[in-house]
Every structure is written in structure tokens, then in C-alpha cells.
Amino acid sequence: MKAPMSDDVRRILANPKAADDFVRQIITSRRQDENAVISVELDGKTYKFQRIGRRSGINRTNG
Amino acid sequence: MNIALGALLLFLLLFPGILLRIAYLAGPYSRKNIQTSLGDELVLSLVPAFLLQAAGYATATSVFGYRIRLDQFYKLIIGANNSAYQPDFDLIDQSLGAFFAYTIFLFLLAILAGIGLRQLVEQTRLDVWAYPLRFNNDWHYLLSGRNLTPDDQASPAQEVKAVYVDVLVETKEGSVLYCGLLDEFYLSKDGVDRICLYEVYRRRFDRDIKDSERLPDKSLDERYYKMPGDLFVIPYSQIRNLNLTYYGPVEIDDGDATAF
Numbered sequence: 001m002k003a004p005m006s007d008d009v010r011r012i013l014a015n016p017k018a019a020d021d022f023v024r025q026i027i028t029s030r031r032q033d034e035n036a037v038i039s040v041e042l043d044g045k046t047y048k049f050q051r052i053g054r055r056s057g058i059n060r061t062n063g
Numbered sequence: 064m065n066i067a068l069g070a071l072l073l074f075l076l077l078f079p080g081i082l083l084r085i086a087y088l089a090g091p092y093s094r095k096n097i098q099t100s101l102g103d104e105l106v107l108s109l110v111p112a113f114l115l116q117a118a119g120y121a122t123a124t125s126v127f128g129y130r131i132r133l134d135q136f137y138k139l140i141i142g143a144n145n146s147a148y149q150p151d152f153d154l155i156d157q158s159l160g161a162f163f164a165y166t167i168f169l170f171l172l173a174i175l176a177g178i179g180l181r182q183l184v185e186q187t188r189l190d191v192w193a194y195p196l197r198f199n200n201d202w203h204y205l206l207s208g209r210n211l212t213p214d215d216q217a218s219p220a221q222e223v224k225a226v227y228v229d230v231l232v233e234t235k236e237g238s239v240l241y242c243g244l245l246d247e248f249y250l251s252k253d254g255v256d257r258i259c260l261y262e263v264y265r266r267r268f269d270r271d272i273k274d275s276e277r278l279p280d281k282s283l284d285e286r287y288y289k290m291p292g293d294l295f296v297i298p299y300s301q302i303r304n305l306n307l308t309y310y311g312p313v314e315i316d317d318g319d320a321t322a323f
Contacts (some may be wrong), residue, residue: 003245004207006224013244013261020289023262026227027242027287030308037313049224052311053211 008047018042069140075166076136077105079119079173080112086177088198107195115176119169129161200250206258208309222311228260229306230297231268238268238303242287243295245307255299263295264288 013019022040029036029051040047084107123129138150181198183189190196191212197204204210208223226245231238243260250256264287 001203001249002247003226004223005226005244005246009225009244019262023242023244023264026308026310027264030227038310048313049310050313051308052223053208053309 009049012040012042012047015042069142072136072139076116077108077112079115079169080108080110081105082170082173083111083115083177083180084108086174087181089177111173111176115169115173119165119172123165200254202248202250202255205307206245206248206255208307211309223309224312225310227308227310228258229308230258230260231303231305232297232301233303236267240266240268241290241295241297242266243290246294251299257296257298258302260295260297261293263290263292265290 009022012022018040022038025036025038025040029038035051037048037050081104084104120131123131132151132154135150135155138148139155141148184196184198188209190198191204191209206226208226211223228243228245230241230243232241233239241260241263242265243263245258246261247259248255248257266286266288270286
């Protein structure tokens with residue numbers, strides 16, 4: 001069964017450059033600032049998202 | 064024979080509750096993989112069976128004007144060995160058609176109630192709070208982020224838009240971490256059969272950085288290797304553990320941004 005993944009995320013993943021930027025930001029932010037906003041540019045639009053979950057909201061700067 | 068008749072009657076009376084439960088649990092994310100005993104299922108079906116029978120009784124008596132002789136049910140159920148076993152078979156014979164119509168009506172009502180209840184629970188997310196109402200394999204709740212409650216989130220009831228997974232896998236060369244976005248997962252009798260990831264990076268698990276070290280912003284160090292291919296499939300049997308991170312929408316802070 002499909003995991004939750006929005007159309008916008010799938011659109012980003014369909015573009016190799018945007019997908020690479022997207023995942024790199026996730027990996028980096030998870031080490032440095034889990035609540036950092038992930039921002040991806042694609043086709044003139046900026047898509048933003050942020051971690052939600054049990055530890056979101058906790059400022060963890062170095063991990 | 065009479066014991067079998069009593070048991071059959073009892074089963075017919077309880078079956079709407081079982082049907083409601085089957086209709087409630089049936090679906091693409093069926094809870095069929097959860098191990099429950101027949102005894103558990105019977106107990107969990109008793110309450111809905113009682114409620115459905117009460118509703119059916121009220122409808123038959125008040126709407127259709129039937130007079131239901133509960134004493135005859137009692138006499139049939141207790142069996143021939145009991146001294147009180149004196150059912151009126153003439154009356155039972157005359158009422159068989161109405162009884163079967165009532166039973167079929169109740170079966171249909173049970174199925175519709177089960178489907179309706181499931182939709183209500185899905186929409187109100189009651190299953191997140193109340194474990195007995197859960198209709199899915201527990202892995203589904205974890206991997207879909209449905210296990211998140213408003214208390215877990217910075218903003219209440221944020222919808223999960225993507226799930227990022229770190230998967231620890233044992234190889235001959237040691238533990239390896241695969242990181243990627245979860246695309247699909249397949250449930251099995253034992254839990255999960257396999258998971259499929261997009262945009263996967265791999266690194267050796269023993270090459271963690273120290274807490275005092277920081278990575279340069281928006282860049283990855285040489286520890287990561289990007290896996291080629293469109294979709295990466297990991298069998299559950301090779302997974303040591305999973306680290307899940309859920310991502311959701313963020314508030315728009317400028318006119319050009321699109322939040323999702």
C-alpha cells in the first residue's frame with residue numbers, strides 16, 4: 001500500500017535536480033536542525049515543508 | 064439435535080455482531096494480519112450484536128407491530144434436557160418466514176453499520192486514540208503516520224505529506240544505513256513484508272559523526288552514496304530497525320511560497 005506522499009512531493013521527486021536538493025536538505029536538517037523548513041524550488045514555485053511528529057518543536061541544533 | 068438447534072439459533076442471534084465487525088475491519092488496510100483468537104472476536108462481537116438486536120427488536124415491535132415472544136427463544140436455546148423446554152412449535156412454524164426476513168434485514172443492517180462506522184472512525188481518527196477501534200495492522204499506523212496525535216505535533220492534526228525512513232540493514236561488511244522517502248509498504252502475516260523507498264542514500268552505520276561535529280549547510284559529506292535506480296526495495300527480513308520521520312505542511316511565509 002502507498003505511503004502518504006503528496007502530489008507536490010511526487011512532483012519534486014520526478015525532477016532529479018529538485019529531488020536531490022530535497023533529500024539533501026532533509027538529511028542535513030535532521031543532523032543540524034530538525035525543525036528547519038525544507039524549501040525546494042521547482043518550476044518557479046517554492047515548496048516548503050517541515051517535520052511533524054513527537055520531537056518537532058524541540059530545538060535541536062546539533063545532533 | 065435440540066442442542067444443535069439452540070446453538071444455531073444463538074449463532075443467528077450473534078451473527079449480526081460478527082458481520083458488523085467483519086465489515087468494519089474489511090478494507091484495503093485490513094487488520095487480518097493481527098492475531099486475535101476466536102474467543103476475542105466473539106467477545107468483541109457481543110456488544111454490537113446486542114445493540115443490533117435491540118434496534119431490530121424495537122423496529123419490529125414499534126414500527127411493524129410484531130409481538131416477539133422472547134420466551135420461545137429462551138425455550139429453544141436452553142435445550143431439550145432442561146425441564147423448561149416447552150417451545151410452541153406451531154407458533155414457531157408460523158413465524159419462520161418473518162424471523163428469517165428479520166434476520167436477513169439485520170445482517171444487511173450490520174454490514175452497512177460496519178462500513179459506516181469504519182468511515183466515521185477514519186474521518187474522526189478515533190482509531191488513533193482507541194486501540195480496540197483500530198482496523199489496521201499496527202505497522203500501517205507507524206508507516207503512514209496515522210499514529211500521530213495532535214499532542215505529538217507542533218500544530219494540531221497536521222497531515223503527513225511524506226515519510227522519511229532510515230533503515231538499518233545487516234550486510235557481510237557490517238551494518239549499513241539506507242535513507243530515503245517511503246513510497247510503498249507491504250504488510251504480511253508477521254508485520255511488514257517489504258518497503259519501497261525513493262531517492263535512497265546509503266552509508267556505513269559505523270561512520271556516524273560525533274555530536275560536536277557539524278556538517279556544512281545543505282551539503283552531504285562523502286559518507287553518503289546515492290543509490291542508482293528508481294525504486295529501492297528492502298525486504299523486512301533484512302531490516303534491523305527503522306527510524307521514521309514525518310513531514311507535513313508548513314505555514315506560508317511569503318507570497319510566492321507553496322506549502323503542502
